[in-house]
Amino acid sequence: MNERNEAEEHLRVIRTLMERATIYRAVSAPTALVGGMLAVVIATGSLMWLRNHPRSTAVPHFALWWILALCITSAANTFYLWRAARLRGEPLFSSSLRLAVRALFPPCLTAAVISLPSILAGRDSHLLAIVWSAFYGLALLATAHFSPRSLVVLGWSFLLAALFALAANHACYPKYIGAEWLMGITFGLFHLVYAVAAWPRKTA
Amino acid sequence: MLDFDKLDRTIHEKGRLAIMTLLATRPSWPFQDLKAELKMSDGNLVTHLRTLHQGGYVAVTKEVLDRPQTSYALTMKGRNSFQDYLRVLEEIVKTGRS
Numbered sequence: 329m330n331e332r333n334e335a336e337e338h339l340r341v342i343r344t345l346m347e348r349a350t351i352y353r354a355v356s357a358p359t360a361l362v363g364g365m366l367a368v369v370i371a372t373g374s375l376m377w378l379r380n381h382p383r384s385t386a387v388p389h390f391a392l393w394w395i396l397a398l399c400i401t402s403a404a405n406t407f408y409l410w411r412a413a414r415l416r417g418e419p420l421f422s423s424s425l426r427l428a429v430r431a432l433f434p435p436c437l438t439a440a441v442i443s444l445p446s447i448l449a450g451r452d453s454h455l456l457a458i459v460w461s462a463f464y465g466l467a468l469l470a471t472a473h474f475s476p477r478s479l480v481v482l483g484w485s486f487l488l489a490a491l492f493a494l495a496a497n498h499a500c501y502p503k504y505i506g507a508e509w510l511m512g513i514t515f516g517l518f519h520l521v522y523a524v525a526a527w528p529r530k531t532a
Numbered sequence: 533m534l535d536f537d538k539l540d541r542t543i544h545e546k547g548r549l550a551i552m553t554l555l556a557t558r559p560s561w562p563f564q565d566l567k568a569e570l571k572m573s574d575g576n577l578v579t580h581l582r583t584l585h586q587g588g589y590v591a592v593t594k595e596v597l598d599r600p601q602t603s604y605a606l607t608m609k610g611r612n613s614f615q616d617y618l619r620v621l622e623e624i625v626k627t628g629r630s
């Protein structure tokens with residue numbers, strides 16, 4: 329191996345190590361697919377229920393349905409992260425995952441605390457949809473310094489959609505952009521688009 | 533004419549280069565995380581870290597949180613040396629292409 333080849337090999341090793349240490353995808357593509365499909369199903373079911381009950385303004389147990397979706401998707405994410413870590417020969421709770429959890433925790437905690445009164449009272453589905461979309465977007469953006477670009481774009485998409493819905497609801501009061509629509513578009517459609525964009529491809 | 537003689541020999545060793553690379557990515561790394569990331573044995577990692585510490589490239593912090601933990605970080609000299617090392621490597625590659 330001549331000097332140039334050896335230098336290139338060293339630079340390649342350095343780059344690989346740096347990427348492995350600094351880039352971490354906290355939401356895997358398969359998780360986004362599971363979450364996105366689940367969200368589309370729940371949102372579609374909710375919209376059909378509302379169509380059949382024109383006097384109702386909200387789906388019963390709105391928050392519970394979405395918390396159930398969150399639990400299933402979180403379990404799927406844990407499984408996929410564990411599987412990916414095992415393939416790399418790393419523990420699940422690697423330093424990168426701990427870094428991601430530390431970044432995700434404050435926005436998620438804030439969203440939970442703001443949502444709790446509405447969840448317990450079983451109302452304000454519009455507020456819940458906006459808070460969940462906005463803070464999920466902020467949580468993803470909090471991982472921006474070590475996330476791949478697609479995850480940052482996803483974070484911005486959630487945040488901007490939530491802010492748009494908030495502004496539109498103020499402008500159109502008392503007619504709201506439906507919580508089911510917002511949840512379906514953000515947690516459903518956005519996740520599906522992200523899953524397609526970030527799906528691991530085999531290199532030739 | 534550029535050659536490998538201009539490269540910092542302390543950093544150029546494969547194991548130490550990997551350690552320096554990881555240390556360059558974050559403010560500090562606990563020993564256990566370095567070990568897990570690099571898949572090195574305790575003895576091997578300690579030997580390389582000691583060499584880098586003695587050369588003034590790496591600072592060591594020992595603290596007791598819920599259990600004793602030793603963390604490592606690049607010193608200013610270490611960071612500058614790593615950047616110089618990268619620059620020389622890049623120049624070798626560029627020179628080879630021209």
